[in-house]
Amino acid sequence: MNVFRMRLMGAEVNEMTRGGEGLADAVDAALEDFAQNVEDTHYLVGSVVGPDPFPRMVRDFQSVIGREAREQFVDRTGELPDAAVACVGGGSNAIGLFHAFRDDPVDFYGAEGGGEGSDSSRHAAPLASGADDVIHGMKTRVIDEDVEVHSVSAGLDYPGVGPEHAMFRAVGRCEYSGVTDDAALAAFRELSETEGIIPALESSHGLARAIQLAEETDHERILVNLSGRGDKDMETAAEKFDL
Amino acid sequence: MSSGDFDGYGGRHVPEPLEEPLEGLADAYDEIGTSDEFQADLRSLLEEFAGRPTPLYYASNLSERYGAEIYLKREDLLHGGAHKINNALGQALLAKRAGKDRLIAETGAGQHGTATAMVGALLGLETEIYMGKKDVQR
Numbered sequence: 001m002n003v004f005r006m007r008l009m010g011a012e013v014n015e016m017t018r019g020g021e022g023l024a025d026a027v028d029a030a031l032e033d034f035a036q037n038v039e040d041t042h043y044l045v046g047s048v049v050g051p052d053p054f055p056r057m058v059r060d061f062q063s064v065i066g067r068e069a070r071e072q073f074v075d076r077t078g079e080l081p082d083a084a085v086a087c088v089g090g091g092s093n094a095i096g097l098f099h100a101f102r103d104d105p106v107d108f109y110g111a112e113g114g115g116e117g118s119d120s121s122r123h124a125a126p127l128a129s130g131a132d133d134v135i136h137g138m139k140t141r142v143i144d145e146d147v148e149v150h151s152v153s154a155g156l157d158y159p160g161v162g163p164e165h166a167m168f169r170a171v172g173r174c175e176y177s178g179v180t181d182d183a184a185l186a187a188f189r190e191l192s193e194t195e196g197i198i199p200a201l202e203s204s205h206g207l208a209r210a211i212q213l214a215e216e217t218d219h220e221r222i223l224v225n226l227s228g229r230g231d232k233d234m235e236t237a238a239e240k241f242d243l
Numbered sequence: 244m245s246s247g248d249f250d251g252y253g254g255r256h257v258p259e260p261l262e263e264p265l266e267g268l269a270d271a272y273d274e275i276g277t278s279d280e281f282q283a284d285l286r287s288l289l290e291e292f293a294g295r296p297t298p299l300y301y302a303s304n305l306s307e308r309y310g311a312e313i314y315l316k317r318e319d320l321l322h323g324g325a326h327k328i329n330n331a332l333g334q335a336l337l338a339k340r341a342g343k344d345r346l347i348a349e350t351g352a353g354q355h356g357t358a359t360a361m362v363g364a365l366l367g368l369e370t371e372i373y374m375g376k377k378d379v380q381r
Contacts, residue, residue, distance in 0.1 A: 002353025003379055011360035011370040013379075021377040023351035029373040030349045031261075038264040041345040042338030044331060044362075046355030051255040052247020053269040057276070061333035064289065065297075065326060069316045072299035081314065089351070093326045097316065137257045154352035154378045163253035170250060194304040199319065202352065214309035226300075226315040228325030228354055236381060 002232055020149060023089075023158045027136050047090025048162035051137030055162050062096025065225065070100040073223060081223035083213055085109045087205040088127065088176065089156035091165045093227035094206075098174065107175070107219070110165060111209035113151025114178025122150040125178035126161050127169050135160040141169065152181035152236065153201035155228075179205040185240055187211060188230065200228030201236065271341040276333070281340065285333055292365065293321050293328045323358050331358035335366050345369040351378055 006013050019025035027050075034043040045054040048062070066084075073081055084101055086094035088110040098108050115123035123129065126141040133142035140163045143149060151157045168174040184201060187208035192198045199207060203226050210224045230237070247253045247269075255265055275281055289295040300315045318326040335346060346368045350356030356372040363370030 002350075002357050003374070006353070006356050006360040006372055009357075009360040009364045009370075011356070011363060011372050013356070013372045013374060015376045015379050016373055017376045019375075021375040023349065023375060023378065025375050026349035026351070026373040026378075030347050033347050033371070033373070034264075035258065035260055037345065037347075038261075040343055041347055042268075042334065042341070042343040044334045044338070044346050044348045044359050046327060046330065046348055046350065046359070051257050051261070051265055052253060053265070053272050055249070055253055056247060057272050057334070058330050060276075061330040062326065064295065064329055065316060065318060068296045069299060072296075072316075073314065076299065076301075076314075077312075092330060093318065096326065096329070132252075134256045137255060137261075139252050139254050139256060154381060155354060157351055157378075163249045166252040167249035170252075191302075191305065194308065195302050197300075197315070197319070200325065200352070200354075203319065210313055211305075211309055214306075214311035214313060219311060221312045221314070223314045223316065225318060225326070227318045228327075229319035231324060232352060232354070 022149065047092040048095050048164060049090040049136060049138060049160060055164055058092050059095045059099060059164065062092050063099040065096040066098060066100030069097060069223060077221060080104050080106055081221045082219040083107045083109060084223045085111065085206050085210045086225040087111045087156060087202045087227065088161060088165060089113065089158050089202060091162035093225050095162060095164055097225040108173060109209055109213065110174050110176040111179045111205040112176055113153060113156030113205060114180040115150040117180055118178030121146060122148045123178055124149050124151040124156050124158060126159065127165060127176035128178045138163050140166045152184060155202040156205065179208045183208040188237065189241065198230035199226055200230050201233045203227045272337060275340050276337050285336055288332050289329065293332060297321060323361055325354040327355045327358035328361065331362045335362035335368060339366050339368065347371045349373050
């Protein structure tokens with residue numbers, strides 16, 4: 001559906017058949033195009049990844065999320081949240097939410113694509129389980145070589161992560177963990193059933209982490225970035241659930 | 244230490260031909276992107292084209308079930324159905340002001356590609372999207 005939408009609006013869509021045929025291969029192809037056409041072309045990087053200035057520029061453009069949310073939260077409750085939670089692929093919706101709260105006593109939680117488990121051989125959780133490396137023009141955390149990058153959600157299916165998240169992890173500002181495909185799918189279904197809101201599979205990872213925190217910690221007020229809607233995920237969900 | 248340095252992470256690890264255009268982009272962002280005029284134009288587009296501000300929603304049923312107050316920032320209600328439009332509008336407006344006439348983008352689930360196609364159409368910029376075959380199929 002998304003490919004048709006893009007074409008309908010006049011964009012040319014190139015299918016990449018090399019490598020793992022996923023997001024990382026699309027980034028490689030876009031970087032090559034950019035190198036050959038720098039005079040007239042802007043590479044519109046979609047997350048807080050890549051070489052400078054992309055990570056800080058994309059963070060600044062996404063920070064409107066946290067600025068609004070902080071004001072709305074204080075207006076509504078008179079207090080700050082105890083925790084802010086978001087899914088992390090490249091990490092733009094998470095950085096966008098966190099930035100306004102970075103100097104506040106608010107705990108940050110990043111939910112990576114845990115795939116079949118962040119200690120398994122198929123996941124997309126370089127912060128929970130990975131090592132320092134260079135990828136796509138940045139030094140950051142990358143999944144180990146013997147791990148196949150995998151997440152049920154295409155938007156989290158990326159071997160690296162934004163460098164600011166690597167820094168947050170190193171200094172202990174944010175706690176990152178992998179949320180498995182199964183846990184994300186359960187949260188996807190639960191929000192649909194309880195609130196009448198169908199979240200994107202990406203966002204369902206953050207939601208699953210928030211539910212864990214509600215059950216296992218003493219956090220009383222938890223703010224979750226519902227970064228996208230799930231319409232695009234109907235086919236995947238229909239294969240998983242027998243409704 | 245450059246401003247793209249995050250305690251030793253980040254930086255600009257690229258082949259030499261990309262150094263200069265990235266430096267040019269950084270300069271354009273620091274000069275144009277932070278100006279009052281640019282920020283005012285971006286704010287209008289975020290409101291009128293993308294649908295900001297998005298609501299903060301108290302998920303009362305979920306909260307009752309788990310015994311904590313759970314609030315959702317509803318970025319799913321933005322034009323295109325994801326937060327991606329915030330960034331796409333900002334970068335496309337910057338590219339246009341910097342004299343570029345073509346946008347390229349990578350996409351995974353297709354949300355960022357969709358956001359880029361939207362702003363390309365809006366601002367009259369040629370747009371080309373790269374997407375893995377595996378992601379096209381799912």
